[in-house]
Amino acid sequence: MEPRKVWAGMVPSVAAGVELEAIVVGPPAGKGAPGLPIFVGVHPYGKMGGSMDLMLGPAVRLAAQGITTVVMNLRGVGRSSGWCSLTQINEIDDVRGVCRWLRAGAAAGGGGAMAEFDGTVCLRDDDGKPKLAMFGSSAGSCVAGSAMDEAGVVAGVFTGYTFGWWASILFGGHFEAIKSSELPKCFIQGSDDGFTSAEQLRDVSAKAAGLSELVFVDGVGHFELESPEWDDRVADIAAEFVARALGAGLDDGDDSE
Numbered sequence: 001m002e003p004r005k006v007w008a009g010m011v012p013s014v015a016a017g018v019e020l021e022a023i024v025v026g027p028p029a030g031k032g033a034p035g036l037p038i039f040v041g042v043h044p045y046g047k048m049g050g051s052m053d054l055m056l057g058p059a060v061r062l063a064a065q066g067i068t069t070v071v072m073n074l075r076g077v078g079r080s081s082g083w084c085s086l087t088q089i090n091e092i093d094d095v096r097g098v099c100r101w102l103r104a105g106a107a108a109g110g111g112g113a114m115a116e117f118d119g120t121v122c123l124r125d126d127d128g129k130p131k132l133a134m135f136g137s138s139a140g141s142c143v144a145g146s147a148m149d150e151a152g153v154v155a156g157v158f159t160g161y162t163f164g165w166w167a168s169i170l171f172g173g174h175f176e177a178i179k180s181s182e183l184p185k186c187f188i189q190g191s192d193d194g195f196t197s198a199e200q201l202r203d204v205s206a207k208a209a210g211l212s213e214l215v216f217v218d219g220v221g222h223f224e225l226e227s228p229e230w231d232d233r234v235a236d237i238a239a240e241f242v243a244r245a246l247g248a249g250l251d252d253g254d255d256s257e
Contacts, residue, residue, distance in 0.1 A: 001027050003063035006120065007105075011072065013082070013097035020094055021079040023052065024102075025059040026068030029119025033066035035248030037123045037131040037154055038102060039238070041071040042095055042140035044160075044226055046084040051077050054137060057231030058238070065239050065250050068120050069135070072098050074143070087170055088143050095134075095147040103129045103152050123248070125152065133242050137226055138162060142171045145178030148185075155245050156185045157238040160222050163196040163204050175204075182210040184245035188237055190220035211245060 006024040013020055026032065041059055044050030052071040059069035074091045075082030085091060106117040106129070123131045134156035136144030141158035148156055158178070162171050178185065185208070189201055198216060205212040215237050217225060225234070243250050 001031060001064050001066065003060045004028055006068065006117065010079070011098050011101045013075065014093040014100070015075075015082070015090065015097070018075050018082040018094065018097075019080065020072045020074065020098060021052070022070055022072040022098060023056070023059075024068065024070045024117075025056065025063050026120060027063050027066050030121065031066060032068065032121030033243075033248065033250060034121050035123055035246065036067050036239075036243060036250070037133045037246075038106065038120070039067055039069040039133050039135040040095065040099060040102070040144065041069050042134070042136040042144040043071070043074065043077070044138035044140050045088070046074055046077040047086070050138065050140065054226055055135075057228050058135070058235040061232045061235035062239055065235075066121070067239060068122055070098060070102055074140075087173055088139055089146075089173055091143045092146045095143055096150050099132055099147065099150045099152065102132065106130045123154070123246070133157065135238055136161075138222070139171060142174035142178075145181070145185075146174045148178060148181040148183055153183065155183055155242045156181070157188065157241060158185065159188045159234055160190065160193060160225055161187055161196060161201070163200050167195045179204060179208045181208075184211040184213075184241075186213045186215060186238070186241040186245075188215045188217065188225070188234055190222060190225040191216045191218050192220060193222040193225075195222050213241060215241075
């Protein structure tokens with residue numbers, strides 16, 4: 001199933017005056033998995049070169065399985081306005097803004113300026129608004145996890161979540177939100193991650209509310225897992241987990257129907 005660029009442009013953050021560069025990638029119009037949500041991809045730390053470019057590879061892979069994904073540049077990255085914050089707390093507003101824009105624009109029968117979304121096939125609520133799954137990477141996992149309580153979010157997948165002691169100095173303010181969320185969540189981690197040990201992650205997962213699963217990629221480090229070499233593996237794990245957690249099926253990529 002060939003991916004398509006569903007939409008590209010600027011999206012308002014919840015924070016006044018901040019506009020975010022975003023791209024929506026999905027399967028061909030009218031194709032896709034009706035039992036699966038739209039994924040919201042949140043990139044690694046902008047101050048260390050993270051951008052939505054790192055999330056496009058997984059988004060293309062997800063599109064091949066019938067899943068639509070929106071990727072964004074958080075504030076201060078790429079063409080997005082504003083300033084990247086040290087703790088990534090302000091960036092929570094950016095993710096919330098994209099979620100709200102997406103739910104309004106991709107509502108069934110939306111039309112108008114958002115007519116590109118008319119052919120988007122995804123899991124929807126009773127009002128026709130798409131349901132969402134958070135999909136974060138590294139520090140972007142912290143931001144995505146802090147927005148799990150946003151309306152329409154039904155699951156989350158977090159690659160390289162930075163739960164370690166040193167990382168907690170910057171990102172510790174995010175930890176409670178993800179640990180307390182009752183929504184199903186999956187942590188994907190390289191076994192050689194230098195920011196969070198396997199023991200730390202297992203301890204967090206054991207104490208977290210709701211369904212919490214761990215997937216370790218043997219012999220892979222933190223930044224290695226962010227590289228294009230692992231895009232397909234990460235996307236496949238994410239899609240399989242969300243489908244299983246929601247009792248849905250993945251599209252087999254057959255365009256013959």
